[in-house]
Amino acid sequence: MKKIGLLLLGILSGWTLYAEPTIIKPSVKTPTSFALFLDRTSYEKCREAVEDYRHAVEADGLGTYIIYDDWQSPEAVRTIILELAAGKMPLEGVAFAGEIPIVMTRDAQHLSSAFKMNQQADWKRSSIPSDRYYDDFDLRFEFVKRDEEKPLYFYYSLAADSEQYLESDIYSARIRPIVREGTDQYESLSAYFRKAAAAHRTSERLDDIFVFCGHGYNSESYASWSGEQIALHEQLPSMTRPGHRIFGTTFEDRYPMKYYVLQYLQDGAVDVALLHHHGSSDMQYINGSEKVSSPRMSIAAVQRYLRGKVRDSEHPEKTVEEYAASLDVPHNWFADTEETRIADSLYNRDMDIYIDDVYKAQPNARFVMFDACYNGSFHLDEYIAGAYLFNSGRTVATMGNSVNSLQDKWPDRYLGLLACGVRLGTWARHTYYLESHLIGDPTLRFEDAESCSGLNEALILYKSDDGYWLNMLKKTDLPDLQSIALRKLNANHYAHIADLLYETFISSRYGVVRMECLELMSRKGGPRFKTMVASALNDDYELVRRFAAQYLGMCGDDSLIVPAVESLLKDVLSTRVAYHVTDALSFFDPDKLKAEIERRYAETPTAAYGARNKQALFERLARTQENVTNNMRDIFDESKPLKRRISNVQNYRNYHYHYMVPRLLELASDTTQPEELRIATVEALGWFRLSYRCSEIAECCLQLQKNDSSAAVRNEALKTLKRLDSDEVTGRND
Numbered sequence: 001m002k003k004i005g006l007l008l009l010g011i012l013s014g015w016t017l018y019a020e021p022t023i024i025k026p027s028v029k030t031p032t033s034f035a036l037f038l039d040r041t042s043y044e045k046c047r048e049a050v051e052d053y054r055h056a057v058e059a060d061g062l063g064t065y066i067i068y069d070d071w072q073s074p075e076a077v078r079t080i081i082l083e084l085a086a087g088k089m090p091l092e093g094v095a096f097a098g099e100i101p102i103v104m105t106r107d108a109q110h111l112s113s114a115f116k117m118n119q120q121a122d123w124k125r126s127s128i129p130s131d132r133y134y135d136d137f138d139l140r141f142e143f144v145k146r147d148e149e150k151p152l153y154f155y156y157s158l159a160a161d162s163e164q165y166l167e168s169d170i171y172s173a174r175i176r177p178i179v180r181e182g183t184d185q186y187e188s189l190s191a192y193f194r195k196a197a198a199a200h201r202t203s204e205r206l207d208d209i210f211v212f213c214g215h216g217y218n219s220e221s222y223a224s225w226s227g228e229q230i231a232l233h234e235q236l237p238s239m240t241r242p243g244h245r246i247f248g249t250t251f252e253d254r255y256p257m258k259y260y261v262l263q264y265l266q267d268g269a270v271d272v273a274l275l276h277h278h279g280s281s282d283m284q285y286i287n288g289s290e291k292v293s294s295p296r297m298s299i300a301a302v303q304r305y306l307r308g309k310v311r312d313s314e315h316p317e318k319t320v321e322e323y324a325a326s327l328d329v330p331h332n333w334f335a336d337t338e339e340t341r342i343a344d345s346l347y348n349r350d351m352d353i354y355i356d357d358v359y360k361a362q363p364n365a366r367f368v369m370f371d372a373c374y375n376g377s378f379h380l381d382e383y384i385a386g387a388y389l390f391n392s393g394r395t396v397a398t399m400g401n402s403v404n405s406l407q408d409k410w411p412d413r414y415l416g417l418l419a420c421g422v423r424l425g426t427w428a429r430h431t432y433y434l435e436s437h438l439i440g441d442p443t444l445r446f447e448d449a450e451s452c453s454g455l456n457e458a459l460i461l462y463k464s465d466d467g468y469w470l471n472m473l474k475k476t477d478l479p480d481l482q483s484i485a486l487r488k489l490n491a492n493h494y495a496h497i498a499d500l501l502y503e504t505f506i507s508s509r510y511g512v513v514r515m516e517c518l519e520l521m522s523r524k525g526g527p528r529f530k531t532m533v534a535s536a537l538n539d540d541y542e543l544v545r546r547f548a549a550q551y552l553g554m555c556g557d558d559s560l561i562v563p564a565v566e567s568l569l570k571d572v573l574s575t576r577v578a579y580h581v582t583d584a585l586s587f588f589d590p591d592k593l594k595a596e597i598e599r600r601y602a603e604t605p606t607a608a609y610g611a612r613n614k615q616a617l618f619e620r621l622a623r624t625q626e627n628v629t630n631n632m633r634d635i636f637d638e639s640k641p642l643k644r645r646i647s648n649v650q651n652y653r654n655y656h657y658h659y660m661v662p663r664l665l666e667l668a669s670d671t672t673q674p675e676e677l678r679i680a681t682v683e684a685l686g687w688f689r690l691s692y693r694c695s696e697i698a699e700c701c702l703q704l705q706k707n708d709s710s711a712a713v714r715n716e717a718l719k720t721l722k723r724l725d726s727d728e729v730t731g732r733n734d
Contacts, residue, residue, distance in 0.1 A: 214277025376400020
């Protein structure tokens with residue numbers, strides 16, 4: 001018995017020691033620090049390369065922890081992060097190499113840019129893989145379950161009493177090797193760390209940026225595209241010097257464009273590549289069908305289109321007859337042979353960059369940003385952003401999205417900080433959505449071309465020092481430094497921030513600074529925000545006008561009808577702005593809107609929009625109003641299936657028909673209605689963050705949170721209250 005007891009004690013002691021994470025402390029003292037987390041096997045198999053990488057990072061002035069374990073939960077990782085962040089060498093950020101637990105977030109879609117999938121669908125698809133669990137300390141998540149098929153996936157629900165906005169305290173990055181036949185993931189990981197270490201030992205200046213815009217992105221708007229080029233030169237004044245360049249191109253410049261994009265990405269001179277396009281986890285969508293003008297090429301394009309329709313059809317003969325009749329084309333245009341099938345397959349393959357194309361290439365741009373859906377799906381075995389890292393090219397870091405992503409966001413925000421010697425991670429953490437992820441080495445940085453030494457440390461050590469940021473705002477003429485100073489003052493609830501934002505907006509000569517003011521003021525609401533939106537609709541910078549157009553509909557106040565109609569008439573050629581203004585019109589009071597349109601068209605009879613378009617606009621508004629009325633009737637119709645009623649309510653997440661808010665509040669407060677429907681209604685109302693009726697929504701939620709008999713409704717009401725936490729609701733900075 002004694003031997004058995006000693007044996008058990010030895011086993012338990014060994015298990016305890018093995019279960020404890022191993023923490024290797026930095027070998028240097030620095031103002032801030034960095035932590036590299038690995039699973040035990042990855043560390044043991046890649047130890048030499050990992051140590052080489054650590055020495056290179058520390059030689060660059062950043063003390064580095066190495067932490068490894070057989071991780072069994074995200075909590076264990078987060079606990080260590082919080083401890084290190086509070087230490088004498090506070091964390092700048094972390095990187096997760098190998099198999100580190102992946103948090104699949106639930107009930108947090110409002111923190112993403114575009115993801116709104118029904119959470120009743122397969123949890124692997126309807127959850128958002130996100131490392132905000134690790135890097136945003138104010139978010140609180142509740143554990144739900146671990147995935148049985150994918151044990152690295154841990155499902156967490158965003159708690160109602162958590163903060164309901166993102167403000168990452170540190171940066172994070174994933175270094176997860178591609179898993180595919182014929183490769184050893186540990187050899188790939190070792191090779192990557194050696195490449196990253198070599199990059200740190202080679203001082204590089206940011207002097208060559210490649211910018212690409214793909215098919216269908218931002219409505220292919222030239223106003224949007226040209227605005228970005230101007231803004232980038234504002235943000236990066238050092239790029240105007242001889243020997244530097246920002247080279248921008250679009251999918252229309254050549255056909256097929258794929259090979260030219262790959263050529264530039266493999267050019268050893270390119271430092272940063274900004275790729276705006278659509279995508280998936282294993283593809284970058286570059287081209288649509290070739291735009292042609294000659295009769296023969298047009299006929300060939302139609303024939304290719306028809307062959308595709310027939311191949312995809314379950315009833316080919318019927319499809320041929322239907323298309324032949326509807327398009328009035330001869331039957332021989334549908335003819336398909338082995339030769340045409342091969343030709344069509346090659347034609348389609350030439351449109352886009354596939355992951356196999358990346359494996360065969362050698363991407364050399366040090367940093368590649370994928371402004372696309374799913375390219376950063378690091379939770380999968382193979383993903384585009386990872387393919388750029390784990391090969392023989394020089395690319396050290398990428399940035400991508402783990403799920404789908406919004407087009408109309410600000411992907412280049414603060415990009416000028418990279419020319420100030422700011423680390424990629426420090427830049428990235430100020431741009432995160434729930435789905436955004438830096439893949440690769442977050443500590444990489446370029447030479448400081450703007451004499452801004454110490455900014456990496458300042459963004460951690462002085463983040464709450466208003467005096468520091470006010471001084472920064474006063475002394476610098478760099479627009480992105482001004483913008484980040486405003487961002488920090490806003491986060492600190494600086495007493496005069498609303499006045500400062502408004503005054504800066506009306507006086508700044510930089511479009512990106514005005515954009516920063518508009519975005520920060522949107523979190524405050526109130527009269528000054530509405531005044532700023534009206535002014536922003538006439539801004540020189542297209543992105544400012546585009547965001548203002550979106551804010552029109554999100555706010556819905558009648559005072560914005562006049563500037564909305566003005567924008568509709570004056571800015572119709574800015575495709576993306578006009579799209580959002582037209583969309584926003586349906587959210588205003590229908591009668592007041594129609595009266596203003598009639599008045600303006602009477603004053604401007606020769607407007608390019610034209611009387612015919614005015615009639616079409618009225619017809620569209622009438623259809624929308626009818627659909628909204630029918631939708632609301634079905635929501636209250638208890639004979640309709642509950643699933644349909646809930647689906648109708650969820651439409652209000654995207655479409656803010658403010659004049660229907662009283663009906664939604666009535667539904668949310670009606671205790672005779674099904675609990676699931678009421679919860680969906682309260683959740684949908686949380687998307688009305690900028691609505692002029694947000695105070696009414698907040699008051700209703702306050703009453704529900706205090707008095708409702710349903711704990712689930714109270715919980716959702718609390719979450720919506722925190723989502724509506726604007727200054728207009730709270731009374732801050734009036």
